[in-house]
Amino acid sequence: MSRASRLPFSVPHGLTAAGSLCALILALPIAVVAGSVFVGGTGETWAHLLATVLPEFLANTGWLVLGTGLGVAAIGVSCAWLTAMTEFPGRRVFEWALVLPMAFPAYVLAYVYTDLLQFVGPVQSGLRAFFGWTRADYWFPDVRSVGGACAMFSLVLYPYVYLLARTAFLARAGSLAEAARAAGLGPWQTFRRVSLPLARPAVVAGVGLALMEALADFGTVSYFAVQTFTTGIFRAWFSLGDRLAAAQLAAALLACVALILVLEQRSRGRARHAAGPRARPGERAPLRGLRALAAWLTCLVPLTGGFLLPGALLLRMAFREGDAQFGPRYLELMRNSVVLAAVTAVCAVLLAVLLAYAARLAQSRLPRLLNRLVGLGYALPGSVIAVGVLIPVTQLDHALAAALGALTGHTPGLLLTGGISALVYAYLVRYLTVALGSVESGLARVTPSMDEAARSLGCSQGATLARVHWPLLRGSLLTAGLLVFVDVMKELPATLVMRPFNFDTLATQAYTLASDERLAEAATASLAIVAAGLLPVILLSRRISRS
Amino acid sequence: MHKTLIAALLAGASLAASAADTELNLYSARHYQTDDALYRNFEKATGIKINRIEAQEDALLERIRNEGASSPADVFITVDATRLAKADELGLFAPVKSAVLESRIPAHLRTADWFAFSTRARVIVYNKIAIQGADVQTYEQLADPKLRKQVCVRSGMHPYNLSLGAAMIAHEGEAKTEAWARGLVANFARAPKGGDTDQIKAVAAGECGVALANSYYVARMMRSTQADDRRAIEAVGVVWPNQQSWGTHINVSGGGMLKHAPHKEAAVKFLEYLASDEAQIHFADGNNEWPTVTGVKVRNPALERLGPFKADTLEIGRTSRGAAAAQRIFDRAGWR
Numbered sequence: 001m002s003r004a005s006r007l008p009f010s011v012p013h014g015l016t017a018a019g020s021l022c023a024l025i026l027a028l029p030i031a032v033v034a035g036s037v038f039v040g041g042t043g044e045t046w047a048h049l050l051a052t053v054l055p056e057f058l059a060n061t062g063w064l065v066l067g068t069g070l071g072v073a074a075i076g077v078s079c080a081w082l083t084a085m086t087e088f089p090g091r092r093v094f095e096w097a098l099v100l101p102m103a104f105p106a107y108v109l110a111y112v113y114t115d116l117l118q119f120v121g122p123v124q125s126g127l128r129a130f131f132g133w134t135r136a137d138y139w140f141p142d143v144r145s146v147g148g149a150c151a152m153f154s155l156v157l158y159p160y161v162y163l164l165a166r167t168a169f170l171a172r173a174g175s176l177a178e179a180a181r182a183a184g185l186g187p188w189q190t191f192r193r194v195s196l197p198l199a200r201p202a203v204v205a206g207v208g209l210a211l212m213e214a215l216a217d218f219g220t221v222s223y224f225a226v227q228t229f230t231t232g233i234f235r236a237w238f239s240l241g242d243r244l245a246a247a248q249l250a251a252a253l254l255a256c257v258a259l260i261l262v263l264e265q266r267s268r269g270r271a272r273h274a275a276g277p278r279a280r281p282g283e284r285a286p287l288r289g290l291r292a293l294a295a296w297l298t299c300l301v302p303l304t305g306g307f308l309l310p311g312a313l314l315l316r317m318a319f320r321e322g323d324a325q326f327g328p329r330y331l332e333l334m335r336n337s338v339v340l341a342a343v344t345a346v347c348a349v350l351l352a353v354l355l356a357y358a359a360r361l362a363q364s365r366l367p368r369l370l371n372r373l374v375g376l377g378y379a380l381p382g383s384v385i386a387v388g389v390l391i392p393v394t395q396l397d398h399a400l401a402a403a404l405g406a407l408t409g410h411t412p413g414l415l416l417t418g419g420i421s422a423l424v425y426a427y428l429v430r431y432l433t434v435a436l437g438s439v440e441s442g443l444a445r446v447t448p449s450m451d452e453a454a455r456s457l458g459c460s461q462g463a464t465l466a467r468v469h470w471p472l473l474r475g476s477l478l479t480a481g482l483l484v485f486v487d488v489m490k491e492l493p494a495t496l497v498m499r500p501f502n503f504d505t506l507a508t509q510a511y512t513l514a515s516d517e518r519l520a521e522a523a524t525a526s527l528a529i530v531a532a533g534l535l536p537v538i539l540l541s542r543r544i545s546r547s
Numbered sequence: 548m549h550k551t552l553i554a555a556l557l558a559g560a561s562l563a564a565s566a567a568d569t570e571l572n573l574y575s576a577r578h579y580q581t582d583d584a585l586y587r588n589f590e591k592a593t594g595i596k597i598n599r600i601e602a603q604e605d606a607l608l609e610r611i612r613n614e615g616a617s618s619p620a621d622v623f624i625t626v627d628a629t630r631l632a633k634a635d636e637l638g639l640f641a642p643v644k645s646a647v648l649e650s651r652i653p654a655h656l657r658t659a660d661w662f663a664f665s666t667r668a669r670v671i672v673y674n675k676i677a678i679q680g681a682d683v684q685t686y687e688q689l690a691d692p693k694l695r696k697q698v699c700v701r702s703g704m705h706p707y708n709l710s711l712g713a714a715m716i717a718h719e720g721e722a723k724t725e726a727w728a729r730g731l732v733a734n735f736a737r738a739p740k741g742g743d744t745d746q747i748k749a750v751a752a753g754e755c756g757v758a759l760a761n762s763y764y765v766a767r768m769m770r771s772t773q774a775d776d777r778r779a780i781e782a783v784g785v786v787w788p789n790q791q792s793w794g795t796h797i798n799v800s801g802g803g804m805l806k807h808a809p810h811k812e813a814a815v816k817f818l819e820y821l822a823s824d825e826a827q828i829h830f831a832d833g834n835n836e837w838p839t840v841t842g843v844k845v846r847n848p849a850l851e852r853l854g855p856f857k858a859d860t861l862e863i864g865r866t867s868r869g870a871a872a873a874q875r876i877f878d879r880a881g882w883r
Contacts, residue, residue: 052878114741119754120779135753144740225702225740227883238605239704239874241633321773325580387609394613401617414617417610497606501572501598501619512601515578517744517764 016367019358022351023370029388029429030376034254036247045236045245054232061229063146064153064221065211071154072210075302076161077203081191082299084169085177087284088292094299096541101306102159103533105490107219108510108526109152111519112310114223115317117143144224153214155306160213161206163479163540167441168202169195178283187285205437208264212257212379216430219492229253230381243387250384257379261372311530317523323513326524330506333525334532337505340420340495341488344427345435345481351428352435352480353473356443371440375433382430382493389426389498393417423498430494431487435480442476443469475543482536489533506532570596571813574611576604576625577800581833588829589820595813604630611639616807621814624664624802624821627706628867629713631661631801635864640803645815651822651840658864661803664821665836668762668858669711669796671786672747678756678784685789686715686796689757690730697756698734699746703882704874707743707761707798712873714796714859714866721872728880739883744768751779761798766835766849787856794859800836 082088083095117123117140124140127133142148180194181187196203221228229249237246287295355374359367377385397414405411416422446469454464492507499508510525573586578601586597600607604625611618611634623634634640640660648662656663673683678697682688689698701708715724736755746758747768768780787795802821804814820826827838831845838845845851859866 048875048878052875053883056883118741118745120745120748120752125752142737145738222702223741225738225883231704235704235874235878239706239709240871243609383603383606386606390610390613394615398615398617411617413619414614417614418619493603493606496602497600497610499600499602501600503600508601512578512580516580517742 015354016358016362019354019362020367020370023355023358023367023374026351026374026377026429026432027370028392029385029426030254030373030380032388032391033247033380033384034251036244037251039244041242041244041248045240045242046248048240049232049236049245049249053227053235057227057229057232060146060227061215064149064214064226064228067147067150068153068157068214069207069211071150072158072161073203073207075154075158076206077165077196077199079158079299079302080162080165080169080199081195082295084166085191085195085284086187086287086295088287088295090296090299094303096538097303097307098162098299099159099537099541100303100534101156102486102540103530103537104156104306104310105219105492105507105526105529106152106156106213106217107223107492107514108314108529109156109306109310110149110220110223111514111522111526112313112317113143113148113152115519116313117141144226146226149221149224149226151305152220153210153217155302157210157213158302158306160209161203164202164206164441165199168199181285204264208260209378209434209437211260212433215253215257215379216381218381218383233381233384247384247387250380253379254376257376261375265372311527314523314527314530317520318527321520321523323509323521323524325509330524330528333504333506333509334528336503337489337507337529337532340423340427340505341485343420344424344431344488345485347424348428348432348435348484349439349477349481351432352439353477355432355436356439359440360443371436374429375436377429378431378433380430382426382491382495383497385426385430386494386497389422389429389494390417393422393425397422417498419500420503423495423500426494426498427484427488427491430491431484434483434487438476438480438483439473442473442479446472478543479540482540485536486533486540489529568595568810568813570598571810571817572619572621572808573597573599573817574607574620574623574805575599575601575802576607576627576630577601578626579834581829584833585826585829588825589817592820593813593816595810595816597817605633608634608637608639611805612637614807618805618807619809620805621808621810622802622817623805624800626798626800627710628663628799628801628863629706629710629870631799631803632864632867632870634803635660636868639805641806641808641811643804643815643818645819647819648822653839653841655860655862656799656801656839661801662818662822663799663801663839663863664826665800665830665834666797666839666858667800667836668787668856669707669759669798670762670765671757671788672750672760672765672783673757673786674750674753674755675782675784677753680784680786683757683786685792686711686759687727687789689759690727690734692730692733694734694757696734696736698731699736699749699755699758700731700739700882701742701746701759702739703728703877703880706870708759708877708882709870709873710798710867711759711796712877713869714793714861716869716872716876717861717866718793718859721876724873725876725880728876728882732881747783748779751782762853763835766847766853769849769852770835785853789859790857793861794857797858799839799863800830 079098083091083098115121127138176198177190177195180190185193215230218230218234221231233246233249236242236249355371359371393416394414397416400415401411401413450468451464454468459467490507492511495505496508496511506525506529510522510529513522513525590596604627607623611620611623623639625631635658642659648657652662671683671689673680682693712724715727743760743764747760747764749755750758765780765785768776771777789795802818804811804818808814822840824843827840827843828845830836831838831847831850835847835849837850
């Protein structure tokens with residue numbers, strides 16, 4: 001009760017307990033995967049993988065992490081700084097448009113760029129025809145390579161860094177940067193010595209999200225035939241038929257990610273004292289001439305590469321060939337995708353609020369630790385999550401069926417896995433961290449002193465929540481929901497295997513065609529995914545441009 | 548939206564509660580849009596409604612395993628014999644006794660538990676300008692140093708290559724297969740990437756001289772409405788490999804009834820339907836595969852153009868068990 005004086009209400013043990021319980025439920029599939037390490041197994045698959053492919057996979061994964069990390073950080077930070085701190089022609093458009101690549105699934109970008117840049121694609125064929133070259137006469141970078149995969153991930157994942165870094169620049173670095181400039185520092189010096197260090201926790205958090213997404217990816221790297229750690233998991237599971245070794249590899253992946261998270265947490269923790277309410281952004285430094293042009297190009301390149309060009313290419317493909325099933329069926333696909341995404345987004349926001357408050361109000365560190373554990377799900381490939389979810393959920397399903405059977409006399413079959421509930425659960429395990437991160441950072445803006453002030457002004461607990469917390473949190477909740485919505489729209493592996501009968505989505509439609517090597521025909525469904533994701537992304541960007 | 552949700556949430560319940568044999572629950576890894584017509588015909592002919600989940604086969608197998616005795620799935624169909632063998636090994640299939648299936652499907656294309664309904668061949672495709680057809684008449688020749696920097700092939704992790712490896716192990720033994728894989732890797736024109744269609748296009752454009760591809764991709768490009776597809780296929784020669792030895796490797800699309808199938812009668816009906824003339828013609832026409840039932844009259848210009856060939860007649864249940872061994876060999880050989 002000692003903290004009661006610092007909070008508007010006594011520590012609600014119930015809330016903490018409920019939050020911890022939810023976190024435990026969400027961490028269960030992750031524990032199922034991680035628990036495999038203790039089962040043992042023959043070790044034969046491990047020995048084989050270690051002796052043959054694993055070293056190469058680890059090296060590739062290392063390059064992928066390095067390349068993607070540098071890529072998203074460079075694009076995200078530079079664009080965020082330019083749009084937040086400077087003024088140049090087109091800035092107002094870039095401000096929100098730079099988020100658009102988020103609507104693209106990385107695997108779709110991979111298809112599009114391969115089609116454009118491969119040996120038989122229009123660019124290389126055109127060069128050969130124009131110069132009369134043959135294969136041996138020229139060098140052209142291979143898009144289906146580790147470097148290509150880094151480029152694809154950087155282009156679709158930089159918005160995570162952009163969003164977070166921009167908020168940080170606007171919130172804290174703005175007024176300080178003004179002070180720095182008043183003290184005689186040039187713009188570059190201000191950026192390097194004041195803005196960047198202050199925005200670092202946000203940048204690290206954004207890069208962390210992007211890297212986890214890249215590590216969990218299978219679609220892009222398998223299409224590029226870039227062998228990564230995740231490929232190794234699937235090799236053990238599918239080709240070698242060793243489910244246990246696959247789970248153990250996934251557990252090893254989790255351990256690496258946990259390490260990244262600890263580092264991220266530490267870097268965030270040290271900067272916590274700097275967190276405060278949003279400051280009024282300082283005046284933007286106007287850029288002219290060549291500088292304005294450079295700023296304009298810096299923002300245009302990622303926007304073009306991540307959205308405009310692939311969007312145009314997809315449109316062309318869809319018009320030239322397109323999906324023969326395009327028609328009323330697409331309304332159903334879109335409805336299914338949107339229902340799944342919306343249900344998950346709402347659940348994710350509610351759970352994130354519960355978990356964030358539980359961690360804030362708890363006296364022990366346990367809830368905070370549990371929240372970090374839940375966050376690990378983001379780095380697990382969708383198929384691995386699916387298995388991790390299927391094992392406990394089907395057990396529960398069997399118990400449920402038996403109980404209902406005893407009660408009513410006839411067995412209802414599998415209720416959870418037969419509907420969308422198990423699938424939504426899988427999404428939550430995978431994506432909750434995205435919502436949680438957003439809600440937690442929003443909640444960090446509500447300092448204990450604000451609670452005290454509200455209380456001393458005579459506000460009740462409810463009134464404090466409604467008049468202090470809600471206005472400050474509202475935006476973060478919206479961001480959280482939108483991020484999860486867009487992610488679920490794009491999700492493929494868990495959707496494929498966990499959906500109910502006759503329940504196709506835009507992503508599964510694109511997959512069906514792409515796995516039959518009908519990429520041009522898959523363009524229609526891919527475009528529809530992007531289109532359906534655009535609305536929330538535009539909402540998101542409108543929100544940031546107003547912030 | 549509200550109603551949809553409730554319907555979706557209760558989907559499991561309503562499916563299981565409905566009277567047996569007016570419905571059939573299908574878990575399928577076939578990914579061909581043309582199959583829709585096939586399923587509609589079955590529904591029309593029998594009045595049995597087909598409910599489908601299409602997904603990647605290994606993940607579906609996990610789902611079936613976990614669902615256990617309450618699994619709603621009646622039939623599992625896929626496009627790769629090694630996965631059918633895996634399902635069999637896991638004890639997921641129930642034996643099917645059907646005079647129709649036994650009389651129509653040749654003995655080497657079925658087991659007690661599962662049946663092949665269509666076949667596809669792993670063929671060699673070569674660039675007619677860069678390569679002499681005589682140099683690429685067998686799978687073994689692809690490992691000949693003569694073809695250095697000429698060979699394109701998709702990932703060694705892909706089931707289509709693994710089943711070829713498994714067949715080769717069955718015919719030639721592991722040592723020879725490994726030597727072959729090493730020779731093949733030494734001949735790569737580029738690191739394995741893309742799908743079979745990509746390999747064919749790369750051969751046509753001269754990025755590589757020769758490639759392995761599944762027959763239905765070749766046939767599909769022959770029938771394509773896109774001019775550049777047809778131009779590409781005109782630039783390549785297609786070889787039936789190993790006509791003088793064990794025959795061209797074939798993989799199958801097939802399926803079986805699951806042990807805990809709630810609609811067993813419908814499941815057998817469906818499997819028998821897949822062996823009917825109508826369905827067999829559909830496989831040939833819709834997806835350019837060969838029917839497994841002999842004597843079915845096929846009208847497909849691309850398949851006719853490809854002509855008859857000697858296919859590997861090794862018992863499909865036997866070849867399909869070597870996939871894991873093939874993967875280990877490919878890994879050691881560096882076929883990524």
